Amino acid sequence: MFLSGRDSLHTGDRDHVAAASPDRPLLSGSIWQNVPLATALLWLGLFVVVLICCIALCNGRLIFTLDDPYIHLAVADHIRSGGYGVNASEVSSPSSSIIWPYLLVVTETLHLGAFGPLLINAVAAAATVATFLRILETAGLLAPAQEKPLSFIVALLAILSSSAIALPMTGMEHSLHVWATITTFGGLVEAARGRPPTRMHFVALVLLPLIRFEGAAFALAAIGGFALLGRRRFAGAAAIVILCAFAGYFARMASLGLPLLPSSVLLKSHVAETAYEGTSVVASILRNLGASFQDPTGFRLTLLGLALACAMWPLRVDRGALTVCATVLVAIGAHLAFGQYGWFYRYEVYIVALAVLALLYAVARARTLLSVPQWTAATLASVGLAGLASVGYVSAALETPFASRGIYEQHYQLRRFAQQLYDRPVAVNDLGLVAWRNPNFVLDLWGLGSERVRKAKLAGHYGPDEMAALADQHHVGVAMIYDSWFPKGVPASWKKVAVLHTIPVTGEQGDVDFYITPAAEREVVDSALKVFASTLPARDRLDILAR
Numbered sequence: 001m002f003l004s005g006r007d008s009l010h011t012g013d014r015d016h017v018a019a020a021s022p023d024r025p026l027l028s029g030s031i032w033q034n035v036p037l038a039t040a041l042l043w044l045g046l047f048v049v050v051l052i053c054c055i056a057l058c059n060g061r062l063i064f065t066l067d068d069p070y071i072h073l074a075v076a077d078h079i080r081s082g083g084y085g086v087n088a089s090e091v092s093s094p095s096s097s098i099i100w101p102y103l104l105v106v107t108e109t110l111h112l113g114a115f116g117p118l119l120i121n122a123v124a125a126a127a128t129v130a131t132f133l134r135i136l137e138t139a140g141l142l143a144p145a146q147e148k149p150l151s152f153i154v155a156l157l158a159i160l161s162s163s164a165i166a167l168p169m170t171g172m173e174h175s176l177h178v179w180a181t182i183t184t185f186g187g188l189v190e191a192a193r194g195r196p197p198t199r200m201h202f203v204a205l206v207l208l209p210l211i212r213f214e215g216a217a218f219a220l221a222a223i224g225g226f227a228l229l230g231r232r233r234f235a236g237a238a239a240i241v242i243l244c245a246f247a248g249y250f251a252r253m254a255s256l257g258l259p260l261l262p263s264s265v266l267l268k269s270h271v272a273e274t275a276y277e278g279t280s281v282v283a284s285i286l287r288n289l290g291a292s293f294q295d296p297t298g299f300r301l302t303l304l305g306l307a308l309a310c311a312m313w314p315l316r317v318d319r320g321a322l323t324v325c326a327t328v329l330v331a332i333g334a335h336l337a338f339g340q341y342g343w344f345y346r347y348e349v350y351i352v353a354l355a356v357l358a359l360l361y362a363v364a365r366a367r368t369l370l371s372v373p374q375w376t377a378a379t380l381a382s383v384g385l386a387g388l389a390s391v392g393y394v395s396a397a398l399e400t401p402f403a404s405r406g407i408y409e410q411h412y413q414l415r416r417f418a419q420q421l422y423d424r425p426v427a428v429n430d431l432g433l434v435a436w437r438n439p440n441f442v443l444d445l446w447g448l449g450s451e452r453v454r455k456a457k458l459a460g461h462y463g464p465d466e467m468a469a470l471a472d473q474h475h476v477g478v479a480m481i482y483d484s485w486f487p488k489g490v491p492a493s494w495k496k497v498a499v500l501h502t503i504p505v506t507g508e509q510g511d512v513d514f515y516i517t518p519a520a521e522r523e524v525v526d527s528a529l530k531v532f533a534s535t536l537p538a539r540d541r542l543d544i545l546a547r
Contacts (some may be wrong), residue, residue, distance in 0.1 A: 002170075010336065013225050015500070024472045025529065026130055035133070035142060035148070035151045035152060035155050036130065036133050036134075036137075036155070037132060038152070038155070038493065039129060039155040039156075039159065040126065040129070040130070042155075042156075042159065043125070043126065043129055043159050043164055043165070043424055044126075046159075046165050046397070047122065047125070047164070047165050047168065048308070050165055050166070050169065050366050050397060050400050050401060051169070052273045053400075053401035054169060054400060054401045054404040054405075056401075056453065057402070057404060057405040057408070058404055058405055058408040058412075059408070059537070061292050061408065061412070062114045062115065062203055063114075063404045063407050063408040063412055063507075064114065064117075064118075064169060064170060064171035064404065064407060065166070065169050065170050065171075065344060065399075065403035065404050065406075065407075065506055066170050066171065066172065066343075066344060066403075066405060066407065066432075066506055067407055067411045067430055067431075067432030067433055067507070068096075068170075068171075068172060068432055069114075069117055069170065069172050069433065070171075070207045070411075070432035070433045070436040071086065071094050071095065071173025071432050071435065071436075071448065071449070072095055072097070072100055072101050072104055072117070072171075072172070072173075072440075073104055073108065073113075073114070073116075073117070073436050074086040074106035074432075074435045074436040074437070075094065075095050075101040075104075075435075075504065076101045076105045076107075076108045077108055077436070077437065078108065079101055079102065079105050079532075080108060081236065081498075084252075084256055084258075085449060086431060086442060086444070086449040087435075087441050087442060087449070089441060090450075090543055091256045091257070091258060091451075092258070092263065092444075092449045092450060092451055093253060093258045093259065093262045093263050093264075093449075093451075094258075094262065094263055094264055094431065094444075094449045095211070095262055095264065095447040096172075096173070096212070096213070096262055096264040096265060097173045097211055097212060097213075098209075098210045098211075098213075098245070098246075099207065099210040099211060100172075100173040100176075101209060104116055104117060105401060106121070107120070109331065114171065116167060117171045118169070118171065118343055120175075120176060120375075121167065121168035121169075121170075121171070121172075121175035121176065122175075122180070124168075124169050124175040124176045124179040125162065125164040125165075125167065125168050125175050125178075126164070127179050127183075128158075128162045128164060128175070128179045128353070129158045129159055129162065129164050129180050131182050131183055131186055132158040132162065132177070132182055132353075132357055133155060133158055133187050134186070135182075135185065135189055135357065135361060136158075136357070136360055136361065136364060137337045138189065138193075139189070139360075139361050139364035139365055140155060140157075140364050140365075140367060141154060141360060141361075141363070141364035141367075146211075146230060149466060150176060150379065150383070153383055154360060154383070157360075157383070157386050157387065157390060159355060160387075160393050160394060161344070161352060161353045161356040161357075161388035161389065161390045161393065162178050162182070162349065162353040162393075163178075163345060163349045163393035163396055163397075165297070165393075165396075165397040165400070166344075166345065166393060166396035166397045166399075166400045167345075167346060167349060167393075167396075168344055169400050169403075169404065170344060172346060173211050173212060174212070174346045174349060174350065176207075176211050177208070177211045177212045177215060178349055178350045178353050179204070180204040180205075180207045180208050180211055180215065181204075181215070181218060181350045181353065181354050181379060182353060182354065182357060183200060183201060183204035184201060184208060184218065184219075184222050185222075185328070185354060185357060185358065186201065187201025187202075187204065187205065187222075187226070188222060188225050188226065188229070188323075188324045188327060189324060189545060191225075191226055191229040191230070191231050191234075191320070192229055192320030192321055193320065194320075194323050196231070196234075197226070197231060197234055202234065202237070202238060205222055205223070205226075205238045206219075206238055206241045206242055206245070208222075209242060210242075210245055212350070213261070213262075213265055213351070214334075214335065214338065214339055214347075214350075217330070217331050217334030217335065217338070218327075218328075218330075218331035218334075218350075218351075218354070219238075219242060221327045221328075221330040221331050222327055223235045223238055223239050223335075224327070224330075225323055225324065225326070225327035226238075228323050229320060229323055229324075231402040232459070242404045248378070249430060257451075258451065259451075263447060263448050263449075263451065263454050264448055266454065266458075269314035278459070283436050285337050285338065288336075288338060288339075289336055289337055292335075292336040292337075292341070293336075293337070295341045295342075296392075297341045297342070297345075297348055297352070297392060298336065298341055298348070298451065300352075300388060301332060301335065301336065301348065301351060301355060302336065303385060303388075303389075304332070304352070304355035304356065304359060304385060304386075304389055305329060305332040305333070305336075305355065306324070307359055307381070307382065307385055308325055308328060308329060308332070308358055308359045308362060309329060311325070311359060311362035311363055311366065311378065311382070312325045312329075312362060314366040314369045314370060315362060315365055315366055315369070317369075318365060321361075321362065321365045324358070324361070325358055325361075325362050328354055328355065328358040331351060331354060332354075333357055335348065335351040338411050339351065339463050342515060344396065344399075344403065344506045345392045345393055345395070345396040349393065351389075352389050355389070355522040356386040356389060356390070358383050359386060360382055360383075360386065363375075363378050363379055363382045367386075389497075399505060402505050403505040403506045405505070406502070406503065406504045406505035406506060406507055407433070407506065407507065408501045408537070409537050409539060409540050410500070410504060410507050410510075410512065410540075411430065411432055411433040411434070411507070412433055413426070413500070413502075413536060413537070413540060414433065414480050414500075414512065415433040415434045415436070415438075416479075416532075416535075417480070417528065417532045418434045418440070418442070418480070419434075419437075419438050419440075421475075421528040421532055422478055422525065422528045423440065424440055424475075424477050424478070424524075425441040425442070425443065425474055425475050425476045425477065426440070426442060426443070426446065426477070426478045426479065426480060427442075427443035427444075427445050427467075427470075427471055427476045427478070427480070427481070428442060428443070428445065428479070428480050428481065428483050429444070429445045429446040429481045429482055429486075430446070430448050430482070430507070430508065431444045431446065431448050434480075435449065441474045441475070441476070443470055443471060443474050443476050443479075445467060445470075445479070445481060445486075446485065450470070452466075452470065453466070453469060453470070462488075463488040463489075464488060464489055464490055464491040464492065465491070466520055467490065467491055468484075468491035468493060468494070468517075471491070471494075471517045471519065472517075472519065473517075475519050476517055476519060477516060477517055477519045477520030477521065477524075477525065478514060478515065478516055478517070478520060478525060479494065479514070479515040479516075479517065480500075480512050480513070480514055480515075481512070481513055481515070482508060482509040482511070482512065482513070483513050484509065484540075485508075485509075485510070491517075493517065493518050494515040494516065494517055495515060495516050495525075496513055496514065496515050496545060497515065497516050497525065497529065497544065497545055498513075498514040498529050498533075498542055498543060498545060499512070499513055499514065499542070499543045499545070500512040500514065500540065500541075500542050501540065501541045501542070501543065502539070502540050503539055514529070529542065529544055529546070
């Protein structure tokens with residue numbers, strides 16, 4: 001089924017030689033007309049089905065699979081009004097991205113609501129799949145008509161390895177990050193072919209670290225790769241723009257009295273926190289490496305890196321392709337050392353998609369350098385490993401409708417209680433829907449939306465006394481929290497009045513505990529809880545505790 005470039009030279013199959021040559025322009029033949037079109041239709045059909053299922057399970061509402069995207073939407077709203085954070089009266093830096101909240105400012109200005117990030121993500125996912133296939137077609141992997149089965153398998157991998165079905169429904173910036181990663185790789189491929197990278201490649205390269213901070217690793221590696229491939233002006237210009245963007249962001253954070261890195265990065269990344277606070281970075285990196293090797297996704301990423309290194313051996317005579325692959329290896333190593341995994345299959349998706357694409361690209365480039373058995377074995381092994389690495393994203397796609405329902409049944413209901421029934425300042429530990437478009441103060445007891453909480457946790461003296469002081473300061477009457485997140489307990493002056501029981505998928509806990517503080521008006525709280533209990537979804541239950 002699979003023929004090598006070497007055999008095509010012997011047989012004189014001119015069409016095959018032309019397709020296998022990595023230096024020919026993009027094809028306009030039947031494969032490009034069929035495989036990418038079929039892939040686009042398949043992705044669109046699957047995505048629409050998943051979207052419809054999500055809306056149907058959420059009582060006709062568009063609800064993302066995570067609560068986090070609503071933090072970005074809240075930040076975007078406050079940027080529009082001249083602030084920064086989730087509350088109008090205090091600044092905070094809960095967003096995990098520099099540029100994502102500003103993109104959402106545009107969609108919020110257009111009053112798109114949750115459809116804003118969904119639209120951006122869907123376009124980014126479709127563009128990622130198309131770019132993925134164009135790169136491999138250029139490399140010669142999708143060309144021969146007799147290899148349609150391989151072409152369609154690779155096309156399916158383009159959808160799965162980039163999580164193009166599930167990732168847009170997270171509502172986060174990851175779909176755009178994957179697009180920027182794959183497009184930057186495409187620019188490196190063009191440079192390796194002796195062609196100038198385009199403006200789109202420049203935009204993608206500059207956006208990499210601005211969309212996600214972990215994108216800085218591949219951005220730095222890519223800048224070096226472009227320089228080695230003779231595109232020094234391109235690399236230098238991208239480096240200058242990135243530095244200017246970071247300088248502007250850091251200046252803005254400093255002017256607000258906020259840390260240079262977002263609270264979400266400092267709280268969730270132990271390496272970033274220790275580096276920022278000046279403690280033992282080396283030990284944190286070693287721990288992160290160990291965690292990467294133990295994590296199933298991290299282990300599969302390691303296998304992809306090793307396979308890519310092996311695939312580079314036949315390419316040692318091809319300096320351009322070798323440079324492209326080496327750039328990806330650097331990015332893989334950086335994620336193993338500094339990156340994270342999980343959180344509904346999203347933290348590592350950019351590097352997995354990149355590793356899969358780079359491996360298939362390396363195999364395609366080695367086509368003319370290997371015999372038929374060698375190339376067939378390499379192709380089968382690479383496709384198999386790419387499929388193994390994509391298994392988690394199949395699970396994500398299948399779980400997506402139920403994850404949306406989980407957010408609807410817990411976080412959306414908490415939002416409804418806080419904004420429609422109680423309509424006063426509240427405290428939470430899982431920030432998101434409760435804060436978005438809430439005119440009242442929302443106290444974040446976990447620290448993403450509160451610098452005072454984050455600093456107290458870092459100093460090691462965060463506990464019931466600090467929680468009580470913050471609640472009093474902001475006139476918080478009700479706290480809706482997970483008890484297990486507070487090992488030191490809650491303030492003695494708080495009284496538990498209810499427990500909301502839900503069935504989580506991406507939520508951290510199923511049970512949410514309701515407390516009243518000394519600032520609460522008990523009659524108002526009791527009335528709101530009674531209405532709340534009678535209007536919950538069928539699978540939810542609110543236990544109101546006796547006085």
